[in-house]
Amino acid sequence: MGLKKMSKTTRTTFITYGFVAVAFIVLQVLNGTGGLSPLLSGMLVPICAWVVMAISLNLTVGILGELSLGHAGFMSVGAFMGTTAAISLQQSVESAPLRLAIAIVVGAIFAAVVGFLIGIPVLRLNGDYLAIVTLAFGEIIKSIFTNLYVGIDERGFHVSLLKDRTDLLPGGKLIIAGPMGIGGVQRISNFITGFVLIMVCLIIIFNLVNSRAGRAIMALRDNRIAAESIGISVTKYKMMAFVTSAAMAGGAGALFALNYSTVVANKFDFNNSILVLVFVVLGGLGNMLGSIIAAAALTILPEALRQFSDYRMLVYAIVLILVMLVTNNPQIKSVFNKVIDAVKKVFGKFFSKAKKTTKEEV
Numbered sequence: 001m002g003l004k005k006m007s008k009t010t011r012t013t014f015i016t017y018g019f020v021a022v023a024f025i026v027l028q029v030l031n032g033t034g035g036l037s038p039l040l041s042g043m044l045v046p047i048c049a050w051v052v053m054a055i056s057l058n059l060t061v062g063i064l065g066e067l068s069l070g071h072a073g074f075m076s077v078g079a080f081m082g083t084t085a086a087i088s089l090q091q092s093v094e095s096a097p098l099r100l101a102i103a104i105v106v107g108a109i110f111a112a113v114v115g116f117l118i119g120i121p122v123l124r125l126n127g128d129y130l131a132i133v134t135l136a137f138g139e140i141i142k143s144i145f146t147n148l149y150v151g152i153d154e155r156g157f158h159v160s161l162l163k164d165r166t167d168l169l170p171g172g173k174l175i176i177a178g179p180m181g182i183g184g185v186q187r188i189s190n191f192i193t194g195f196v197l198i199m200v201c202l203i204i205i206f207n208l209v210n211s212r213a214g215r216a217i218m219a220l221r222d223n224r225i226a227a228e229s230i231g232i233s234v235t236k237y238k239m240m241a242f243v244t245s246a247a248m249a250g251g252a253g254a255l256f257a258l259n260y261s262t263v264v265a266n267k268f269d270f271n272n273s274i275l276v277l278v279f280v281v282l283g284g285l286g287n288m289l290g291s292i293i294a295a296a297a298l299t300i301l302p303e304a305l306r307q308f309s310d311y312r313m314l315v316y317a318i319v320l321i322l323v324m325l326v327t328n329n330p331q332i333k334s335v336f337n338k339v340i341d342a343v344k345k346v347f348g349k350f351f352s353k354a355k356k357t358t359k360e361e362v
Contacts (some may be wrong), residue, residue, distance in 0.1 A: 048194025085320025111250020
């Protein structure tokens with residue numbers, strides 16, 4: 001089936017999958033042959049984590065239509081809980097990839113639970129009020145992990161707040177040490193797992209958006225009163241999108257944390273929530289491919305600007321503002337649309353020729 005015969009949604013979905021797959025193959029080949037610099041090679045896993053963060057927040061902001069400013073809080077839940085699970089399983093599970101997979105799942109589950117608990121009071125609000133409350137909860141989560149102590153010994157897990165009252169037996173290990181966070185983490189994250197996580201999240205999002213539940217979520221975004229009048233449950237579908245988004249952020253947090261030897265709560269502050277929101281806005285609300293490109297580009301850009309030393313973040317801000325202005329210019333948008341249409345025509349001709357050749361061979 002050619003691109004022209006596909007629906008717009010299906011075409012966009014396949015283009016997004018194809019872009020991610022091609023980018024992974026190219027980067028994997030370059031990384032294997034030494035074509036990437038050590039700096040860029042070390043950024044592959046963080047890029048994957050921020051891409052997942054961007055598409056998960058786009059589910060809340062772009063598809064659900066609610067502004068959330070506490071997304072880094074869910075990332076921190078996944079980071080700390082996933083890393084705790086990975087450290088606890090070091091003796092019993094020798095396989096690092098399996099431990100990483102378990103850590104990502106654990107991080108996603110805990111983040112989903114926290115998202116559900118936060119969603120109960122938060123999702124009764126709308127607009128600016130919801131944004132302010134999610135911001136507050138994000139800071140509360142960071143404060144909790146800053147003052148949390150978790151240890152493990154032969155009796156099991158021990159948890160305390162504010163002070164270390166774990167009273168571990170000899171041979172026990174303090175995993176989360178309050179403000180010091182988690183130290184001595186075995187770095188088991190890898191680019192392949194990051195790619196798989198991105199693809200899984202895209203599959204979940206696209207299947208949700210194209211389902212009956214997804215159409216209900218978008219109906220709430222477009223007109224809440226009209227959606228309620230035809231029997232759509234506001235709380236149910238808001239919670240569905242919010243919890244799914246939180247779970248994916250938790251998985252990204254686990255992947256991100258296990259790429260570093262130390263994990264501290266300050267890595268997941270309000271600035272990171274704003275950064276992810278910038279990815280979403282720059283890439284386009286509801287546009288998953290745009291969020292992927294924006295997250296990758298803006299993660300690399302600060303490192304690429306290191307040659308400017310003290311003016312690095314100033315140049316970064318100026319570039320960001322210029323990109324925002326350019327992408328919202330109607331004339332430039334029309335030029336981009338013409339280029340995209342031309343590319344679609346080329347792909348359409350390619351697929352139709354391939355189809356004719358296949359028929360002739362048969």
